[in-house]
Amino acid sequence: MRSATFVLLFALACVSFAEEEKKLKIGVYYESLCPDSLRFITKQLNPSWSDVSEYVDITFIPFGKSESVKDGEYFRCQHGPEECKGNRIQSCALDALTDQTKEVEFVNCFMTEYNKYSDKDFGEVCIENAGLKVEDVKNCFDSDKGKELQLQAEKDTIAISPKFVPTVVYNEVFDQKLQQDSMTDFKGTACKLIKENHPNAC
Incomplete structure (x- = not known):
């Protein structure tokens, strides 16, 4: 009986792993004060998320056309220090977030709120709405961890050498046509790729 139970659990685990492997990987490379990034996230990605979320593994890389100086002692950003x-x-x-939908909701909230004001706050409302403690995020921001996270974002961004901000990468390979299509029809572009493994999706 134990043997049969083990086989069943193993089979279920394999199915789950296979489903994860079939998810469409999406990388969004963007900047906090980039108007095009704001437009893509709020007008394309966020409104479409509920339709694609089940089939997507999304990663946000907030860096864009920034650069580190002296191993991250400070950073230069396209739209200045506030960016x-x-x-x-x-x-x-x-x-700190582990749920993709909360990540999307946080980024959408933060980009919207942060771009409203000339005197930028810390995005407290968006942090709290995501279920995080503002103090924890501030501690990360002020520590070496915050620096290291941005240095990693820089490495990830350099790896694809984006010419555009935002850049949307599917399955870890940049494609110019998919990039262009995503800016005006993210849902249609993602769904076309999702259907390759999930014909009844979207």
């Missing part, structure tokens, strides 16, 4: 601050806050919050 560096926003990127780092997001890195810390995203590192």
